[in-house]
Amino acid sequence: MRVELLCTGDELVTGLITDTNSTYLEARLFDLGVKVARVTLVGDVRPDITGALLEASARADVVIVSGGLGPTADDFTLECAAAAAGVSMEEDARVLGWLKERYAARGMALNPGALRMARIPAGTEPVRNPQGSAPLVIQQLGRAHLFFLPGVPREYRALVDGEVLPRVRTWLAAEPGRTFRAFRLLRTVRLPESVLNERVMPLAPSHPRVVFGFRTHAPENHLKLMAEAPTQAEADAALAAAEAACRLALGTHVYGADSSEYAPVLLELLARRGHSLAVAESCTGGLVAQELTAVPGSSQVFIGGAVAYSEKMKSAWVGVPPDILEKHSAVSSQTALAMAEGVRAACGATFGLSVTGYAGPGGGTPEDPVGTVYCGLAGLGMEPRCERISLSGDRDRVRLFAASHVLEMLRLHLLAAPVSP
Amino acid sequence: MRVELLCTGDELVTGLITDTNSTYLEARLFDLGVKVARVTLVGDVRPDITGALLEASARADVVIVSGGLGPTADDFTLECAAAAAGVSMEEDARVLGWLKERYAARGMALNPGALRMARIPAGTEPVRNPQGSAPLVIQQLGRAHLFFLPGVPREYRALVDGEVLPRVRTWLAAEPGRTFRAFRLLRTVRLPESVLNERVMPLAPSHPRVVFGFRTHAPENHLKLMAEAPTQAEADAALAAAEAACRLALGTHVYGADSSEYAPVLLELLARRGHSLAVAESCTGGLVAQELTAVPGSSQVFIGGAVAYSEKMKSAWVGVPPDILEKHSAVSSQTALAMAEGVRAACGATFGLSVTGYAGPGGGTPEDPVGTVYCGLAGLGMEPRCERISLSGDRDRVRLFAASHVLEMLRLHLLAAPVSP
The missing domain is CATH 3.90.950.20 (CinA-like)
Known part of the structure; x- marks a missing residue:
């Protein structure tokens, strides 16, 4: 399953905020054995968003899009989705009902901004947002499933955990010949990256199911081991063997694994x-x-x-x-x-x-x-x-x-x- | 000038680290009046990197690429650049000399990993890295200028500030009908972002040539003022007026400006x-x-x-x-x-x-x-x-x-x- 992320918003391309939503989702997907293939950030520019939607859905099975779903004039990601699919925007009675309930609970009247959020591309499926007003919208574009989420981290995470990941998990389980993955990060000190590389790369050919990767986090260097196999048990075994060999080669330079600082x-x-x-x-x-x-x-x-x-x-x-x-x-x-x-x-x-x-x-x-x-x-x-x-x-x-x-x-x-x- | 960023590395698409290099560069470019058009993150997958290089260079005037320049086996961004340009990788005598000097200063011999870093695509220009081993490499691909930087933040920032931005500034100055800009960052303490916003936004309508922006850098909040005008003198004057008004509204909360920490x-x-x-x-x-x-x-x-x-x-x-x-x-x-x-x-x-x-x-x-x-x-x-x-x-x-x-x-x-x- 090829998954791509697309994040929209001027604040993401002008240095105002760092995109931590993607980091969150990537880690969750990786836990399911899915390595995100590409992350794209674009500003609030209609042709850029529409183009990026078409490109991503031509490459990927799942595209998770965030940002630009709110009530203001610069929120037009769903209009770009409609343009990409060649369909019109329509007011959705379910979304309108959710918005009315939410605003009534706060003693507020529906304003024109709120009404904008009830308009979604024809033929898409809205899902109620437990943390905010803008719904999650699911669209089929070619063979790709597109999820549209608000960019507000609290809403984004709630919808990722509650709606997106359960669907991805179901699709993964149904995949024939799917790949299972196991992962370990070995954290080393007192080793320049080039020396770390020299010590462990000779081991790689003996562990063909394991990808060796490196990351510098001064003053430390980290070794990333990712095993891939047709069953989880084989992935776990391949990882354990590679990890044991690397630990032997690195000795006390390895001070900890995974999230141990x-x-x-x-x-x-x-x-x-x-x-x-x-x-x-x-x-x-x-x-x-x-x-x-x-x-x-x-x-x-x-x-x-x-x-x-x-x-x-x-x-x-x-x-x-x-x-x-x-x-x-x-x-x-x-x-x-x-x-x-x-x-x-x-x-x-x-x-x-x-x-x-x-x-x-x-x-x-x-x-x-x-x-x-x-x-x-x-x-x-x-x-x-x-x-x-x-x-x-x-x-x-x-x-x-x-x-x-x-x-x-x-x-x-x-x-x-x-x-x- | 259309600028895109491309960042490579499995750690960026698996949730291991958040890409803060792009945030840094986007902000610097925005200071020059350039809004980055697109940021793309891809994992350590050769066809993905090569494809992203070709796509970005077809769209953009400048592409700033980072990651995958080091001594280890998963550092192959330059090989992808060579593939994209249809040229071979060649050992560069200048880079080899820099590496020899650097390793000798540390009393270390050049190992095979270090030697990898001397190989760059034919026809590209290497620039010495003041903070590390892997050089900056500049490549022309179609009409696009591509810069290849190491992903290590300290090296990335040094090369962005010392080599990339000066070249971008020169190209911008040569653009006809350009807009002149002037920029000030006011650094505040003891002010929540919402209060900072409340204090200065009422001033914005009186300064139509100045864009007000905000950036949180805990425990500080920063106010970004950017003036745009048809001449530099007008931009400078508009900025000075807005800055004076904001300083008056913020008093001792402003402890410094621009790069004063x-x-x-x-x-x-x-x-x-x-x-x-x-x-x-x-x-x-x-x-x-x-x-x-x-x-x-x-x-x-x-x-x-x-x-x-x-x-x-x-x-x-x-x-x-x-x-x-x-x-x-x-x-x-x-x-x-x-x-x-x-x-x-x-x-x-x-x-x-x-x-x-x-x-x-x-x-x-x-x-x-x-x-x-x-x-x-x-x-x-x-x-x-x-x-x-x-x-x-x-x-x-x-x-x-x-x-x-x-x-x-x-x-x-x-x-x-x-x-x-």
Whole structure:
């Protein structure tokens, strides 16, 4: 089944709003094993809408159209649908009845705008909108089924879930020789996209039923695996085999799958072991603390963060001895180690993390140019350690990758350490 | 000039990510007076990409294509471009040189994935990518100019701003009988979109040459003013008049214009007065510090931030007296005031800011339910003050608006205070 989406509205092509309706519907369809073939956005221009309707219905089995169904003069998507089908617009008695009920319930009279919404292309089927006035309209154009939905996200989602997807599901079940799909997203860190590719693509020929895809989500790279097979069981088995092979090739670079994000995974590792955490940040300026505390319930694990931008606060808050700062400077492995152990001790936490470096664009020294960052990890019963990294890119990128690196030091330490009984 | 966008990638048609690149580019083009005619999203399917390239280039003068330029096996947009033009793929010596330089700077060898990026369709023009490996590629197909950009937002935006838009601007300037435009973005805080709308829309009829538009960028709302006239001088004059009227109606809600972002504006206000700043955060967890320190040069003003998630650290780092915590709890005006003054004194800063509250989803009390946040401001030579706010929405939204609120307390204080001589 080939499905296309068509979204209309000037606001979608002038940067005023981002089309999140399609993201929603695509994900729902993908859960049913349908990959949307094409999404088209056009402005409020009649020939553009009519043309896009004709093109999409020539290619697809199902076209889901949104926007331009409301009461105002720039709502003319259904008129374009009538033009595409070569039929007239007619007032529909059922829709008129729904509108009268809805307006009466609000103590309002039907105005000319509302009456516009009762006019639909001849030969189409209206379906009542539980969340709004404009009905869902279903049209047959050639071999394609067209659904017309309002663009308001609340109404759109209600009609997608309540009316569109159940029909699509019925058609899919009736398809002879349909394809079943299974999907997994493996989330990796510390791997440039080209290296990720090198590691997993040699596995692809052994998994012919699985499509390998990639996505960059800095500082992470994600591997997308999609299995296709004539039965769900075969798709699931093909996916499981490919996933196992990829996980073996990627090792600890895979921190989570599907919707598991990094900070919750790390916090869960800590919580499961009864550990707590404190961080001392210089160049990341609160980014590490912010990422961790964005997670609901993080206060069970996260005790405190010191954003020690000045030398004075590195001493006052996390007890870096002034002579270390003087002798080795604030950007040094000695300072990073003292910050990690200092913040751990100050907060009475199991682990302390630290970041100090030159995020740029100013600063740096010949030995430690902009992009140099020292990351520290200290913990109860372990030798504190420091890693020096060299990052390229602008200030935002250096901060982002430095924050990721220091958190990874902790995650890898936890993975290597046995869970206490 | 007819402009279309084409975005490729399975992640765009399966609900994994929302296409925000197009929103960005549409807005930039609209600033130049160009309304994008159509946006098309297709998955990683060769015939779909090739077909969409041919269709778009038959309709448009300029087609801006993104995605599928990277080092991995599912990056084949340029191969589709070669197929559409009926030319071969060739290794380009310039691109190869750029890649070698880039990889050498990172101490990495060129791998086969990287080498893929040196292959571009014969007869096309590569342009170096300042933010990544894959170059921008420019192709002439029929009468259309095609630009191929990587989909990674940072690289996409850098190439849009640095390479694509300057060329579009030059072509527009050469168009006969063109309309001249002038544009201003007024950035506001503390105003819901509906209130912003109510305040400025009554002004619109007096400025017939100016189009009023709105854009929500939480926690801010922006007003877009675009003047159109037969000469540049008339467009500039019409814009200036509308801008003056809107600024009068909006007062201090307007914190900046065009590309001026909030944190740099606030830091500049502080720096100009020779002031310094420290922050103590509880529920925002480092978000305030992170926003401020993301600005290059912020270390001139920002001294330190304490993310005091536990009661103990509120006392240890920012000197909140334990009896205040006991008597009034950690989420109270008394604690917020003590945190603001405490962090100011600890850092020796001119001003101290504090945030403590219930970001949710857990926590809260009958008197102070989830969404309640206390924001504190203390400063040398001023009475410390605290504001209690009630925010709706999820954890992310509460944190975002709380951070914005406390920074606004400081900005409004600075605007009200005379600049010392």
